[in-house]
Amino acid sequence: MDYDMIIIGGGPAGLSAGLYASRANLKNLVLEKAEAGGQIATTSEVDNYPGSPKDATGPVLSQRMKDQCEAFGTEFRKEECKEIVKEGDYFKIVTNKETYKTKTVIAAMGANPREIGCKGENEFRGMGVSYCATCDGFFFRDLDVAVVGGGDSALEEGIFLTKFAKKVYIIHRRDELRAVPSIQDKAKANPKIEFILDSVVEEIKGDGLVQSVRIKNVKSGEESDLPVDGVFVFVGYYPSTELIKDMATLDESGYVLAGEDMKTNVPGLFVAGDIRKKVVKQVITAAADGAIAAVLGEKYISEHFE
Numbered sequence: 001m002d003y004d005m006i007i008i009g010g011g012p013a014g015l016s017a018g019l020y021a022s023r024a025n026l027k028n029l030v031l032e033k034a035e036a037g038g039q040i041a042t043t044s045e046v047d048n049y050p051g052s053p054k055d056a057t058g059p060v061l062s063q064r065m066k067d068q069c070e071a072f073g074t075e076f077r078k079e080e081c082k083e084i085v086k087e088g089d090y091f092k093i094v095t096n097k098e099t100y101k102t103k104t105v106i107a108a109m110g111a112n113p114r115e116i117g118c119k120g121e122n123e124f125r126g127m128g129v130s131y132c133a134t135c136d137g138f139f140f141r142d143l144d145v146a147v148v149g150g151g152d153s154a155l156e157e158g159i160f161l162t163k164f165a166k167k168v169y170i171i172h173r174r175d176e177l178r179a180v181p182s183i184q185d186k187a188k189a190n191p192k193i194e195f196i197l198d199s200v201v202e203e204i205k206g207d208g209l210v211q212s213v214r215i216k217n218v219k220s221g222e223e224s225d226l227p228v229d230g231v232f233v234f235v236g237y238y239p240s241t242e243l244i245k246d247m248a249t250l251d252e253s254g255y256v257l258a259g260e261d262m263k264t265n266v267p268g269l270f271v272a273g274d275i276r277k278k279v280v281k282q283v284i285t286a287a288a289d290g291a292i293a294a295v296l297g298e299k300y301i302s303e304h305f306e
């Protein structure tokens, strides 16, 4: 099956690329292995995207983005991309179901949640250890939970968890939070949230289900057990560059190097969203990347193929 543009990843970057590709009359396809939305598909609230009303949860906003680009002609397939190969002027895309040929590729695979790497984390995954408050928060009604991390995700999802949990402990490895001040203020004002600073989780313990976390104060060296029923991990993300790591130039952390034109070192291969090395990773910057990649992709096609 031949396309002008294949977009890999159905988060805000990929869906914006699809919208702009369709509006430029390109035959385009979005490949997404899971549900549309990427990281925001599991985000409780997205209240810093312009025009996104209070009721726009991550899944609602994602569905709206998908509906909008499909209405303009973007095809959407729930398939997992396994391989991207440049063959002459074209790319061959192999998924778990099909093989496609395309003039351009927009790599918008985003990023995956990082693990703490402590003892018990893998053992209790799905048994109290979670990386998604929207998915699992409901199971912790009237229970105590720990949130690990000090960034925007940890605090926002911590606030969301107070809708269910009796108590939310936010455990952060420094005495200064990374989250923006507005989110910090909201979290600090929430009576159900207690911060445990300068502390790391050494071990997650339990018996079938999580029962406690072993915490170490990094300044005093003191260790203690905190009884909790769940541990929500929000310690950042790593880029999903596996498919293009041998083609595109990456930085030392694995993010793709591309300029404001979203062009990689491979002609016809563009990137968009959190997979790209950039300063501000937000829904709005991911959407902007997608739009730019599609516009520049269209220009590339008209210069090289017509």
Ligand code: NAP
Pocket (backbone or CB within 6 Å): 047, 048, 115, 116, 117, 148, 149, 150, 151, 152, 153, 154, 156, 172, 173, 174, 177, 178, 200, 234, 235, 236, 237, 280, 281, 282
């Ligand atoms: P982040 O900003 O990278 O923060 C990760 C947090 O986890 C940091 O506080 C970090 O500590 C801590 N951490 C990292 N590795 C750790 C480890 N091994 N053990 C314990 N703690 C560890 O990640 P994020 O909060 O997921 O945000 C990712 C991006 O999305 C950011 O650009 C953020 O602004 C954006 N975002 C925005 C919103 C919003 O605007 N509403 C919501 C969510 C995310 P240190 O601070 O000590 O490094």
